[in-house]
Amino acid sequence: MSIEIRNITKSFGSFQALKGIDLTISSGELVALLGPSGCGKTTLLRIIAGLEAADSGQILFHGEDTTHRHVRERQVGFVFQHYALFRHMTVFENIAFGLRVRPRAQRPPETEIRRRVHELLELVQLDWLADRYPGQLSGGQRQRIALARALAVEPKVLLLDEPFGALDAKVRKDLRRWLRRLHDELHITSVFVTHDQEEALEVADRVVVLNSGQIEQVGSADEVYDHPATPFVCQFIGDVNLFHGRVSDGRAHIGDTVLALPGTAESDAEQALFFARPHEIEIGGNGEGIGAIVRDIRRRGNAVRVELERKDGQGAVEAELSREAFGRYAIKHGDEVVIQPSRIRVFQH
């Protein structure tokens, strides 16, 4: 089922949480709402679910206006950051809850409920935990049970609010791969909220980057990473180095250094922002480039992070080299080098 979000706004007192959001999510898609805390992503998710009411705008499920439909009738599955499992019920009863509270006429018979719950427990690979209480489970297990509970009512849309936020790094990694596989199996339209860009890029078909109540960019993981639409997206997704300068004759002027801008046809600008990712920074002993001094060298697995300080006093630059490249340059602490971005993104303002 597709979701259409039309010009949604929401304020809490004087704080404007959402400033006119427009977004269309196609049927069967897995979309991530990504942004820093306070950007409005959770509020948007709760408005889609019907747990929060928008001040203005519309939510359409499959072309049908659901803006004023009660959360109970929206047929969504919602997974909470802190699981929100019913603590006094067993895992089995937690999953069965959505079926048991149905009006008598729509309630499946007990044997059907049992079959369905066990099917879901098998789906989340936790069949052996049916008689336990939530307090007896690990965080990862709880979140999988919460997902099974949400799926029990056969929702048309699955909404997940920071589903892995409360888990430790290892479990988080396993679980998000598992979620991706599960989605490939079930093809249920899903939206999940996260502040972790790695998680969003790895799991989602499309990423929606939000900042202070507005959408900055919508695109695939590659698109938002390689072609960020705004300086915010550039800085939020992945590590990045920022240079201030100007553009003239199709070339970048950063401090006293002039760099070619290959592959772009930039018009002249008095003020421009240049972004380059750490792995796009090349370090050379001499030649054209920005003069810098090596301040720190840290090894991270197969990569080497080099922290440099610009000689013109315009701040620090971070470069990431492979072990081999690092060996080739033979740089050490305190060396004077020149740096050159192999690729650079330009934003004029």
Added chain:
Amino acid sequence: MSAQTLTFASHVHHVHHAARSETPWVRRSLTAAALVFLALFLLMPLALVFVQAFAKGWETYVSALMDPMALAAVKLTLLVTLIAVPLNTVFGVAAAWAIAKFEFPGKNLLTTLIDLPFSVSPVVSGLIYVLLFGMQGWLGPWLAEHDIKLIFAVPGIVLATIFVTVPFVARELIPLMQAQGNDEEEAALVLGASGWQTFRHITLPNIRWGLLYGVILCNARAMGEFGAVSVVSGHIRGATNTIPLHVEILYNEYNSAAAFAVASLLAMLALVTLALKSALEWRLARQIDADKDEE
């Protein structure tokens, strides 16, 4: 008592680690002082109630309780409790629900108002009712016109008791419900449960031990209330006397054996309350531990 001993024990444990400076001698004498104090001011009077009650033998005891006036007092106390406790339970749950789960203007005022009966002397609470509903009170003439008698009658006693026991249930539930948050209720709603189903299957089971605890304290106070009830009752024997008032009358008539006999009923109520309270505290402590695990 178990929960109290438990917390006490864990506290001592803490002190052990944090500051071992107290010598065993200091610790022992402090403990002894506390125990002597407890024995002198709590246990001995309680024991004395029973000693005095049986001072003139078993038969005097039974006849004091079987006295028609005593029976009427017991009946009235039970009636008042049976009205006041359920009402305050419903109100307490509703108020706690509103305060813990919603934001609304006047929330702080409501929280303060709930505490009011705790901060006002019961006698003053009684006087307020006399001032409002008494013959010389604001609504007195109107009530008299319509032949409604509140003061020096059973309805007044019920009202005074309700007023005095308002805070018990709400006070117990507010922190518990605040700690538990909204997530489970929201999860239930998303799964299609109605408001009532959510309350019945999610909220109520989560607060049941706290609720029972509040109800028991409320019950003890409703049965034992003296001050407010004394002001509005008028002490009409066999008609507007509750157990505490009956005890006072007997005592003032120098009928101390009978007074203590009736008082022993209240003392027994206190003991039962204490036992239930301890058992519930133990359950509550376990639930809070479990909730913490949940986080």
